[in-house]
Amino acid sequence: MNTTERVYLPFDGILDMFSSSVTGHHQTHITHLVLKSATVNPKVSNLSKTGMGIIKTVKAHWKQQDKKKAEAASRSSSSGVRQLSRDRLPKSSEDLMDLGLTKRRNHQRIVVLGAPKVGKTNILRRFLGKDFQEHYEPTTEEFHRKLFHIGGETYQVDLLDATGERDFPAKRRLSILTGDIFLLVFSLDNRESFQEVCDLLNEIKTAKTKFLKLKTPPRVPVVVCGNKLDLCAQRAVSRLDVTQTLSEDVTFIETSAKDDTGLEDMFKALATLGGLPDETSPARHDTVPILTYRSLCVSQRGRRGSRGVGAPFAAVDPLARRPSFTSDLRLVLGSSTKNNKLERCQIQ
Structure with missing residues (x-):
């Protein structure tokens, strides 16, 4: 007489085959499904056949659950609830040069140098539209990218805080050679x-002179920033000291990142040196999320060149990472080959 027995088979090995895909709601039903599928006819005593039956049952259950979720998402979307697709999220950094969306003259890299604890990070935070941070954290290296859409054209500004390269002369020399504009900060x-800023200025001029094989130091696009103006009682460097030490072609501005004093003048000076519009200053444009920036750029595509088109807006690239040293070396070597002034990169 045929009888049906309830047999409980060892299924740890079977679960290991697909445990990596068991997540969330699926996991709460796994034991019930396996035990239910383990009720077999004694004639079917082959464990491999039983295991395959368990897997098929679980897969069918998961497929049914995924179908229900898809139907629920479809109903939610049709009722007016917007669903943000993962495909719309940025998967990599937005380099407008690589995408062919900006001209070379509209792409500038600002290299920030100075002694520790002088306020460089908070100055960069202000430029990126963030608030002042009271707590000090040592900076090893920071790289930021801000994208602009102004007057129908796109602009890209890369910010490199190379403070952590103080003990690596060759690495810092490479940062200097790839910099378009320099912001030197002291307290x-x-x-x-302040003395360190003077040494850095001489180092920049020496590196550029050697790289370009010039007889006299070139004029360097640099802004020297005397920060912490709010600490008037502890002031140790006067404006007269600075003007007597620095050459006339160096722009000097006193600022306070804490009080947001003088920063607009400093950002405007950087924009002027880099040939960028004044609207790149934080107070002159709206900062939007990166996805909104993409949408606005697409909607205004084809209107390039008209200064009166649309309000200026910008976005901070959340995935920006410093280009590899190999890329920077290629950039330096490429520019030297193009100018026929240097056969190989001297960064030591």
Whole structure:
């Protein structure tokens, strides 16, 4: 007489075959499904056949659950609830040069140098539209990218805080050679930080002179920033000291990242040196999320060149990473080959 027995088979090995895909709601039903599928006819005593039956049952259950979720999502979308697709999220950094969306002259890299604890990070935070951060954290290296859409044209500004390269001369030399504009920051209450800025300025001029094989140092697009103007009582460096030490072709601006004093003048000076519009200053444009920036750029495509088109807007690229040193070396070597002034890169 045929009888049906309830047999409980060892299924740990079977679960290992697809445990990596068991997540969320699926996992709560796995034991029930396996035990239910383990009720077999004694004539079918082959464990491999039983295991395959368990897997098929579980897969069918998951397929049914996924179908229900898809139907629920479809109803939610039809009722007016917007669903953000993962395909719309940025998967990599937005380099407008690589995408062919901006001209070379509209792409500038600002290299920020200076002694520790002088306020460089907070100055960059202000430029990126963020608030002042009271707590100090040592900076090893920071790289930011801000994208602009102004007057129908796109602009890209890369910000490199190369403070962490103080003990790596060759690495810092490469950062200097790839920099278009330089922001040198010292603290008005620390005279040693001002002396370091003077040394950095000489290092930049020496590197550029050697790279371009010039007889005299070139004019460097640099802005020297005396930060912490709010600490008037502890001031150790006067404006007269700075003007007497620096050459006339160096722009000097006193700022306070904490009080947001003088920063607009500093950002405007950087824009002027880089041939960028004044609207790149934080107070002159709206900062939007990166997805909104994409949408606005697409909607205004084809209107390039008209200064009166649309309000200026910008976005901070959340996935921006510093280009590899190989890329920077190629950039330096490429420019030297193009100018026929240097056969190989001298960064030591």
